[in-house]
Each structure stands twice: as C-alpha cells, then as structure tokens.
Amino acid sequence: MSILPIIYLAYMFVSLYMLALLLFIYVRNRKTIFDYPEAQKNYSVSFVVPAYNEGKTIEESLKHILEIEYDNILEIIVVNDCSTDDTQEVVERMMRKNKKIKLINNTINLGNAAGSQNVGLKLAKGEIIAVVDADSFPARDSIRKMVGFFDDPKVGAVTCPVLARNQDKFIEKMQALEYQTISFARKLLEYVDSIYVTPGPLALYRREAILGIGGFDESNLTQDIESTWHVAKNGWDRKMSLSTNVTSQVPSKWKVWALQRRRWNIGGIQCIKKYRKDIGKKGMLGMFIIPLFVIGLFWGMLGIGIFGYIFLSKVFSNILMTGYAIETGVPVVTMNQFFITPSILNYLGVALFLFELIFLLIMLSVLKNKIWKKENLLNIPVYLFVYMMVYPFLMVDSIWNYYRGKRKWR
Amino acid sequence: MFKSQKNVFWQALVFTIIMIGLGVIFGILLENWRTSYVDKLYQQSEISLMDIKLQSDIYTAGLFNCKKAQEENLNFADRIYNESKILDRYETASELTDDIISTHKKYDILRANLLLNSIKIKQKCNSTYYDVVYLYQYNGASIETKAKQATFSKLLVQLKDQKGSDILLIPMAGDNDISSINLIEDLYNITDSQLPVVIINGKKKITNLETIDQLLKNFK
Numbered sequence: 001m002s003i004l005p006i007i008y009l010a011y012m013f014v015s016l017y018m019l020a021l022l023l024f025i026y027v028r029n030r031k032t033i034f035d036y037p038e039a040q041k042n043y044s045v046s047f048v049v050p051a052y053n054e055g056k057t058i059e060e061s062l063k064h065i066l067e068i069e070y071d072n073i074l075e076i077i078v079v080n081d082c083s084t085d086d087t088q089e090v091v092e093r094m095m096r097k098n099k100k101i102k103l104i105n106n107t108i109n110l111g112n113a114a115g116s117q118n119v120g121l122k123l124a125k126g127e128i129i130a131v132v133d134a135d136s137f138p139a140r141d142s143i144r145k146m147v148g149f150f151d152d153p154k155v156g157a158v159t160c161p162v163l164a165r166n167q168d169k170f171i172e173k174m175q176a177l178e179y180q181t182i183s184f185a186r187k188l189l190e191y192v193d194s195i196y197v198t199p200g201p202l203a204l205y206r207r208e209a210i211l212g213i214g215g216f217d218e219s220n221l222t223q224d225i226e227s228t229w230h231v232a233k234n235g236w237d238r239k240m241s242l243s244t245n246v247t248s249q250v251p252s253k254w255k256v257w258a259l260q261r262r263r264w265n266i267g268g269i270q271c272i273k274k275y276r277k278d279i280g281k282k283g284m285l286g287m288f289i290i291p292l293f294v295i296g297l298f299w300g301m302l303g304i305g306i307f308g309y310i311f312l313s314k315v316f317s318n319i320l321m322t323g324y325a326i327e328t329g330v331p332v333v334t335m336n337q338f339f340i341t342p343s344i345l346n347y348l349g350v351a352l353f354l355f356e357l358i359f360l361l362i363m364l365s366v367l368k369n370k371i372w373k374k375e376n377l378l379n380i381p382v383y384l385f386v387y388m389m390v391y392p393f394l395m396v397d398s399i400w401n402y403y404r405g406k407r408k409w410r
Numbered sequence: 411m412f413k414s415q416k417n418v419f420w421q422a423l424v425f426t427i428i429m430i431g432l433g434v435i436f437g438i439l440l441e442n443w444r445t446s447y448v449d450k451l452y453q454q455s456e457i458s459l460m461d462i463k464l465q466s467d468i469y470t471a472g473l474f475n476c477k478k479a480q481e482e483n484l485n486f487a488d489r490i491y492n493e494s495k496i497l498d499r500y501e502t503a504s505e506l507t508d509d510i511i512s513t514h515k516k517y518d519i520l521r522a523n524l525l526l527n528s529i530k531i532k533q534k535c536n537s538t539y540y541d542v543v544y545l546y547q548y549n550g551a552s553i554e555t556k557a558k559q560a561t562f563s564k565l566l567v568q569l570k571d572q573k574g575s576d577i578l579l580i581p582m583a584g585d586n587d588i589s590s591i592n593l594i595e596d597l598y599n600i601t602d603s604q605l606p607v608v609i610i611n612g613k614k615k616i617t618n619l620e621t622i623d624q625l626l627k628n629f630k
Contacts, residue, residue, distance in 0.1 A: 005505040005506065008505075009430065009434070012430065012433075013426060013430050016426045016429060016430065017422055017423065017426040020422040020425045020426050020429075021418060021419065021422040024418045024421055024422050024425070025415065025418055028415060028418065029415075191415050191418075192415060192416055192418060192419070193416075288419075313553055316553055317553045317556060317557050320553065320554060320557035320558075321557045321560055321561060324557060324558060324560075324561035324619055325561060325564070327619060327621075328561055328564075328565055328619050328620065328621050328622065329621045329622055329623070330561060330564040330565055330568060330622065331564065334564055334567070342503060343437075343502075343503035343504070343505045344433065344434070344436065344437025344438075344440055344441070344505055344506060345437075345505050346503075347433070347436070347437070347440075348430075348433045348437075351433070
C-alpha cells in the first residue's frame, strides 16, 4: 500500500469524524436547539459600533439597533476611524434624532476595527457590551434572546447566527449557504463548550469578561476569534442563541471576498501562533479548538500540496504525451484511455460527499430553508464541490501573505 | 439546560473507526474479488496455452498443421491482450492490496511462454508473421517514461490494427524480476533503464519513438 491511499484515508477519517461529531450532537439536542433562557435580570447594554467608510450601511445598521426590542439599552457608541466618506455626517444626523447615539471621532486612523472597539469599550457603561459591525443588522429580538445566557455567571460571551443580507448574486448565494453552515456548526459546538468565535456582526460580552482580557487585540486581523479564545482561556463559557440572528453585508465581488478570507485566515494563523502554548492544556480551547484550527491548517496545506503534485504531474504528462503523439502521428486521445473502474477510495469519497450533503440538508431544514427550491439544486452541489474546494488555495495565499508581513486590515 | 456532552467525542470516534474500518474491509473484499476474477481468466488462458504447447509438441511428432498452429497462437495472443486490459484497469483501481501484482507477473510469464511457442512454430513452419515484443517499465516509471510508454502503446495498437494477423503483439513488463524475461532482455542487451523497448522478430530493437510509417517499414 503506497503513501497516497493512506493520506486519502486519513483525510476521510478526519472529515468523517467532524461530520459525525456534529451530527451526533445535533441528534442529541435537536429538540432544544432553538431554546434560549429568558433573562432573570434586566441587564444594561451598551452598543459599540466601529466604523470606517460605512456611509452606505451605517444608517440602516443604527436603525436596526434602535429598533431592537429591549428596554435597557444605555447607549450606542459609534467610533469613527477617520472615515473619508460621509459616515460622520450620517451618524451626526441620526444623533439629532436619538440621544442614545454617541459619536467618537478618532483623531488618528487606527486602521483596524479592534482599535475602535477598544475606544468604545472604555466609554461603555453597560453590564453587557454589544459589539456590532457597521455593515450588520441585528434582528429586533436579538438582545432579548441572547442576554438570558448571562444569568449563568460563568458565561462571558454570547453569539448568534450571522446570515447573509444580500443574496442575489451567485457569490452571495454561496456565502449565504456558508454562513448558515458555520452558524449551525457553531451552535452545535456550544454543546461541547467549543464556540471558537463570537463574530463581529453581533457579539455580546459580559463587561468583566471583555475588560478582563484587556479588550480586543489590535494586532490581530480577526479580533473576534482572538477575543473569544482569550475569554475561553480565562475560563468564561461562550453561548449561542440560534433563535435570533444578525444579517451582514457579504462581499459581492470575488476579489473582495478573497481579501476578506485572506484576512480571516491570517487572523486564524495569528491566533494559533499566540495561543500555541495552550495546545493540550486542560479545557476545550487547548484540547479541541486550537488543535482543530491547527489540523485545518495542516490538512489544507498537505491537501493542496498533494493536489498540486498530482495536477502538475498530469499536466506535465499530458504535455509530453501530446508532444510525442504529434511527433509520431498517433491520436492524442483514444477511446482506450477512457474507462471507469472505481477504486475503494472513489466509493468512500462518494459516501463522504453524501454524508456532507445529508448534513447540509439537515442544517437547511433545521434553519427553515426551502431546500427543494430550484436554485438549491444547483447551489448546493456547487457549494460542496467548487466553493469549498477553493479554500485550500486561499489558505496558501494567506500563509504566503502572512510570511510576507501583510497583516493589515485595510 | 445546556450540559456539556463531551462523551460525544468518543462516540464519534468509535463511529468513524467502524465506518472507515467497514470501508477498508469492503475495499479489500472488492480488490480480492477483482484479483480472483482476473485469476480465473488467467487460469483459462493458462489451460489454453498448455493446450497450444501440446499441439506444438504433437506437430513436432510429425502431425503438423502449421496454419492451425499459427492461428491458435495469434488468437491466444489477442485473447490475453484483451484480458490484460481488464488487468490494467483493476491494477489502476487497486489501492489497498497488491495481490493483483502477482497476477500481472503470472500473465508476463504466460506471454513469455507464448513468445517461445511462437518462435518454435516459426522455426517449424517457416511462418511469415512477425513477433513484436514490447518490453515496458512496470515499476517506478518516471512521468517521461510513462508518457513515452503510453505513446508506444498507441503506436502498437495502430500497428496491430493495420497489420492484423501479420503480427503477434506481446507486451511484457521488463522489470518485474522474472528470470525468463530477464534472459530475453540479456539476449538483446536490454537494461531496465532502456525500457520501453520494442523487438521485432528478435532482430530489430527499437528504443526511440517513431512514426507509424517508419515503424511499418520494418514489416515488408
């Protein structure tokens, strides 16, 4: 048995294990997955909204925050990081209508959301700090369905599903599926204390928890992952309410999308580097979350290496064969070259794909999607076969850029 | 309400081990079934070859029918050529076991046997058909060698299509450590690094790719 089938089997093992883990958790908890505790206390909430050139979306975002059905919102602190568009004017116009909105204009451009979030954090007075991206739109019931988790004194952060707001273009539809999958998986991981991120579009932090980690890490490109890991390291639990959501503007162009993913990947690498000494330590951060990220990174790189080797070998071989065929006058392609005799790895690959498909369909069904609508017949296979396959390539690009020192937000 | 359920990690691990284990067992069974299928074909071919050799011996005893002997030999070559295509496909799809490699070796011996039988018949009958022995690299061929071999295969298939029963095409792995094939290689001063090589009628040795027209010049 050569090395490649062993590697393929190892890949299948890891993928099947993760899918089985999530499916088992779902089966156990399917009846309570949408449950959330009603708050026993009327927690005061401060919103912090970092903004840089968000003139197009911030008005809508603030309107959504103002429409939230929760009566103890103390303030909405918008931190404008020297925007060059009309962000400041839009916020000032809204401030005149609602006194809860406060605008802080940074004197220098900090260049990252974490810096602005930290500025807002210093001013926030609430027991709960709600961080919202300026291109995100929390649901009206979001705070009501999230704050109850803080009745448990061990809970330091609460998250909810982030869904794609714009779902018209093909790229947006792919992201819509992806966001739902990530949200569903995140909720399932809550049952094993393994929420690894409380995403920026809407995350609630207990004041002591977020101040206890010294606020957000401004050197990290995914400050939301870093803060979640740090909160976890300090012993706080993270929870998620699946019964509400926040919608967020997703990239509509492939280039913007790729840059966003590069930022996420580099942020992930920064987190691994920062917390590498916690691997294997007691608690789910060291025993599961960081190893999961490391395995994801390692497997992605190994996979792309093997794929690259096989692909380039085939290309080189085909170039040679074409050259020889032209030289000798034989056909470049003959019917003898086409036959289907599947190996066991092909069968296992198909089985794994079906398993992934089942997971995706369960997820869509649980999240009340119309699975059988016509466009899903195309979108789901493309999502599984094409969209997900692009990730390892993005990972290579991210690592390349990480080592070149390109670690800036913008 | 939300009690942690970490034992699910173990359950998922057991489930995955069972599923992958079942998959591997299924794979081994599938590959064994394919090997035994090719083995059955081989056994039938072996019987046929023994029959042909016996016929040759009968001819040597004086009961000679050259036309029939040649015909049987050519038909047999065609038959094992088709069987080797199935063998190749199953070998390509063989990921977990290597039993099929020994079947490949058995087929190579069968082909070497066929070659010797053909030489014998030609000596007795003054036959006009050509033996075309194609010795290729089976183990660890480089990308370049594989491409060259693929082109040689296409060339020889074209040649067979054009010349039909005028040639007896015998492809054999030249580096499978089979003594009889090693002897043939020694006879024509062929080393493993020279593979692939085509030998026509035991006289002409071709190591470089040629056009079909150049190749046809060897068959007057």
